[in-house]
Amino acid sequence: MPQTTELITTLKKLLKRHNKTYVDVAACLQLSEASVKRLFSEHDLSLQRLDKVCALLGMEISDLVHEMRAEHAKPISELSHAQEKEIADDLHLLLVTVLVLNRWSWQDITNRYHFSEAQVIRYLAHLDRLHIIELQPGNRIKLLVAPNFKWRDDGPIMKLFLAKIETEFFRARFSKDSEKLMVLNGMLSDASNALFQRKLTQLAKDFDTLSKDDASLPIGERKGSTVLLAIRDWDYERLFGEQRKPPPSA
Template sequence: MNDLSSSVVQSDACVSGDEHQQRENLFTLLKQALKARGFTYARLAAEMNMSELSIKRLFKEKDCKMSRLLEICSIIGISIDELIQMQQRFSQIPEFLPESVEAALAKDKKLFLILILLVSQVDIPTVGSLMEMDQARLYLHLRELEKLGIIELRSGSGFRFLVSLPIRWRMGGKLAGLIKGINKRYIAHCLDHEKDPEYAFTTASRLMSKSSVLQIQNNLHRIREEFDYLSSQDQMFYKVEELQLHKLVFGMGPFPLDVILAED
């Protein structure tokens, strides 16, 4: 068991406020995993040779004995490390990559997109399929990410990140032009598919007070948090073939007509 697991899952009765919240989050995710996999408390109890009442008490009291958690995870088909890493991602603050790394990524759009897919928890075989790359070409790009110190390749199609997640991009840095171009093309794509039920697009301009603007912006931040939260759950609890890559883009701020009217 790695250090992450041992630091989060403890059997002591007394825990700090942060540890209590970690347990709350961990068992919330575990209950969601059970539901996604079609497990009731009664079914889980039968698999564990326990009474349904005991299982309900376990989840109510959030009994964090490692042996029990390992058994539950094994039964429903996920690893304890995956569960804990998912829980940890929710509280992490995005960090920048070194500017030299951003500069290297800016020179190769395909390399940047492969990194975006990996950060989005897309597995390597699916990345190859989405990018329409054969195994040899994809491996060369993955080796470039490894040389940049972003990932470490493992046997088979495995890898691990060597940088903290999530990643924050410098909007005024070397990647700015590439990021702007990607988002412009995506917004144009959404406009072209505005009547398609799989897409949602809206735009508006109004005179507003600072307090109303702040309220809307706070709501947009909450939508982003929900997007991250729900996508993380889906990537853990659904099969890859049941998921489709989606992108979320929104912007709100003063409407500078001189900028809008300027020629490209």
């Protein structure tokens, strides 16, 4: 598809998003509505007219190009190590990142946290540069990450989260209705261990689905929830002291 066609297609979507009609465009360009429809159907907008329509939407042509590229960009499922480090090195940026991934708007963030509007917009612009979001006119946020987006295994952000889990997550009695702690011990074959891991993976997907389903609810009806799923070979003597007999000598 030629780039001009893609650009006009994106422009039509933006007009609809901003509740602008061909009548509005016709008034802006001082043309008849029929002429505007013909220009759009033939993808025959001059640069000058394109600039005027963009101005009608409160944006520049460069913003339109950015929007077009974002529409055709492949959603990212994982950041690079360097990108994660950028976020992990700034805890305020990390907080905004996590909130945005949970579908918070910039108004939600400023209403809940001690951030000014300018601070939040600066953090959102940073996430825009990392292609995690697209910062749209009116400071609307469009997520660009794939549905299976995750932090890098053993990456900067995962290491930071694990450190917080060690020092803070288990500082609770897990006695509230919204909390639950279960510790299981048993002896599993390799096959059973693999089966259980698949069940854990499915459980994680179920959690993610519920989180996405609840994304449309008001912020006041949602609570930040963290689930830790883990299994490892961990012999009982590690709990009760080393009592295992040494292997028989040859």
